[in-house]
Amino acid sequence: MKGMDMVNIEVKQLPAYEVAYIRRTGSYFEPQDHWMSLMQWAIENGLFPPHQSFIGISLDDPNFVEDSNCRHDACVTIPEGFDKEKHKEINFKKLDGGLYALYPFYDTPEKLNFAYQYMFGEWLPNSVYIPDDERYNLEFSLNNPSDDPDGKLKVDLLVPIKIEILKLKYNNISITVGMRCFFIS
Numbered sequence: 001m002k003g004m005d006m007v008n009i010e011v012k013q014l015p016a017y018e019v020a021y022i023r024r025t026g027s028y029f030e031p032q033d034h035w036m037s038l039m040q041w042a043i044e045n046g047l048f049p050p051h052q053s054f055i056g057i058s059l060d061d062p063n064f065v066e067d068s069n070c071r072h073d074a075c076v077t078i079p080e081g082f083d084k085e086k087h088k089e090i091n092f093k094k095l096d097g098g099l100y101a102l103y104p105f106y107d108t109p110e111k112l113n114f115a116y117q118y119m120f121g122e123w124l125p126n127s128v129y130i131p132d133d134e135r136y137n138l139e140f141s142l143n144n145p146s147d148d149p150d151g152k153l154k155v156d157l158l159v160p161i162k163i164e165i166l167k168l169k170y171n172n173i174s175i176t177v178g179m180r181c182f183f184i185s
Contacts, residue, residue, distance in 0.1 A: 009101050009123055014138075014158065016097040018082070019055060019075035020047070020090045027067040028058060029110060038074040041090060052077045055095070056139035056155075062113075096135045100158040101127075109145055109153045119159050128163055135160035 020041070024034040035056075042048055059071040075095075078084075084092050101123065105115045116137070124131060140156040148154070 007103055007118065007123075009103055009119075009127075011129075011161070012100050012102050012158070014097045014100050017053075017055070017077050017095040018080075018092065019095055020078050020084075020087070020092055021057075021073040021075040022090065023071055023073050025069060025071050028062060028070055028072060028113075029067075032072065032074070034072070035074045038076060038090075042076040045087075047076050047078060052079070054141040056141060057095075057136045058116075058139070059136070095138065096160075098132065098135060099129075099161050100138070101129065101161050103157040103159070105153070105155045105157050107152055108150075112139070112153065112155065112157070115155075115157050119157065124159070124161070127161075129161035130164050132160040132162040 020038070022034040022038045022041075024032065035054075039054075042052070042054075053076070055075040055077065057073040057075060059073065060069065062070055078092070101119065103115050103119055103123075105112060107114075120131065137160065138156075138158040140158065142154040142156060143152075145151050145153045
């Protein structure tokens with residue numbers, strides 16, 4: 001992809017996460033003020049790194065959804081036993097664990113879309129995986145771009161993946177076929 005260096009993609013198994021979140025609707029390229037509201041709430045409740053993680057979830061593809069209708073969730077993980085009943089002002093949900101492809105992104109925020117394009121346009125089609133559309137893409141925020149000397153964003157972009165499998169048996173030979181590979185046993 002033009003402007004993207006070769007990236008070493010790592011496949012990881014992630015646990016499920018319980019998160020508190022604030023949703024914003026509008027262009028992904030406009031100010032993301034909901035992050036400030038979430039961070040303030042998280043700090044007031046003792047939810048900050050290294051014990052908790054901040055996760056962004058872009059819920060819509062701007063290639064198919066009008067910019068003004070794109071939804072984004074700013075999330076913070078919450079510990080087991082966190083009393084959600086005391087916090088009616090915020091939303092909660094569970095993020096499913098599973099297999100994810102990790103793209104370690106470090107560049108200006110407006111270039112994050114190129115990481116998505118690389119993952120879905122180049123890496124996935126050339127791997128043995130397909131996207132798992134039942135789960136969200138996760139953007140684990142590792143810094144605040146306003147604190148970075150170059151204004152860069154450091155994010156672990158995690159794309160949910162799976163291997164599409166077909167199992168066949170013929171004359172006591174089992175064949176398992178994936179999207180772009182097969183195994184004989």
